[in-house]
Amino acid sequence: MTEKPEIWTIRKVLDWTRGYLAEKGVENARLETEWLLSAALGLDRVGLYVNFDKPLNPEELAACRGLVARRAKREPLQYILGTQEFCGLDFVVTPSVLIPRHDTEVIVEEALRRAPHAAAVLDIGVGSGCIAVALAKQLPHAQVVGVEQSPGAIALAQRNAERHGARVTLFEGSLFEPLGDQRFDLIVSNPPYIPTADLEALQPEVREYEPRAALDGGSDGLDFYRLIVPAAPEYLNPGGWLMVELGIGQAETVLGMFSRTGFCDCFTAQDPNGIDRVVGGRIG
Numbered sequence: 001m002t003e004k005p006e007i008w009t010i011r012k013v014l015d016w017t018r019g020y021l022a023e024k025g026v027e028n029a030r031l032e033t034e035w036l037l038s039a040a041l042g043l044d045r046v047g048l049y050v051n052f053d054k055p056l057n058p059e060e061l062a063a064c065r066g067l068v069a070r071r072a073k074r075e076p077l078q079y080i081l082g083t084q085e086f087c088g089l090d091f092v093v094t095p096s097v098l099i100p101r102h103d104t105e106v107i108v109e110e111a112l113r114r115a116p117h118a119a120a121v122l123d124i125g126v127g128s129g130c131i132a133v134a135l136a137k138q139l140p141h142a143q144v145v146g147v148e149q150s151p152g153a154i155a156l157a158q159r160n161a162e163r164h165g166a167r168v169t170l171f172e173g174s175l176f177e178p179l180g181d182q183r184f185d186l187i188v189s190n191p192p193y194i195p196t197a198d199l200e201a202l203q204p205e206v207r208e209y210e211p212r213a214a215l216d217g218g219s220d221g222l223d224f225y226r227l228i229v230p231a232a233p234e235y236l237n238p239g240g241w242l243m244v245e246l247g248i249g250q251a252e253t254v255l256g257m258f259s260r261t262g263f264c265d266c267f268t269a270q271d272p273n274g275i276d277r278v279v280g281g282r283i284g
């Protein structure tokens with residue numbers, strides 16, 4: 001007598017994967033399982049539920065296994081699925097770029113609120129292009145420029161700008177170096193700001209997969225503010241704004257840098273968790 005082959009229905013794969021990913025330390029294992037299996041099977045999440053009792057064929061099972069194995073090694077879901085939503089737009093993401101965070105939407109909101117008529121905008125450290133593209137979409141008459149040192153990130157930012165029909169001019173280089181005598185009404189930046197010693201304690205998704213050059217802000221995390229804040233006035237038109245994203249506990253020190261550099265109307269803005277996430281100021 002031959003044994004009956006085991007039948008893996010969608011329900012059974014979902015249940016097994018949810019437990020497996022939770023065991024591997026994945027938060028939100030239930031939701032992530034649904035996204036992974038949806039991607040592997042080419043279904044939306046409702047499609048999974050209405051096909052609960054459908055047995056999977058060997059190819060479908062192999063596709064599920066491949067994606068689940070990657071997530072079990074703590075590769076970020078966004079790199080596996082290839083996209084992340086930001087400001088209502090879908091961005092292609094690869095390991096060349098930091099995955100856009102929802103907290104970063106605060107700098108976009110502040111920029112649009114305080115500088116709605118900016119005609120020339122600069123984003124330093126453009127990464128996936130999320131801030132630059134979101135601003136270009138909301139300020140269609142503005143010239144938006146992005147600077148980035150990573151060639152892989154520049155290529156992806158270009159792809160994301162084209163995907164959304166956003167006019168963003170990209171320069172490869174460090175900070176203000178590629179800009180010559182251009183001047184801006186608004187400069188935004190989400191620079192690397194994690195203190196070097198804290199990198200090892202980050203979640204494996206961040207520590208092992210996201211680009212270190214997007215995270216490491218030097219010994220106290222403030223290296224990039226020390227470079228950007230004093231240099232910015234030379235690249236701002238009169239009345240122009242500088243706004244930077246920052247990490248927990250950095251606002252007071254960065255505000256001090258703004259005041260000492262001569263910025264006025266300085267402000268801090270909080271993320272949805274009440275953490276000071278953005279500092280900004282205007283040049284007189």
Ligand SMILES: C[S@@+](CC[C@H](N)C(=O)[O-])C[C@H]1O[C@@H](n2cnc3c(N)ncnc32)[C@H](O)[C@@H]1O
Nearest residue numbers: 100125126127148149174175190191192213214
């Ligand atoms: C924290 S990530 C932000 C990416 C994107 N703007 C976002 O908000 O998701 C910082 C970015 O700055 C880039 N970067 C690091 N050093 C740089 C430098 N000296 N000049 C320009 N870009 C730099 C990194 O490659 C990375 O893409």
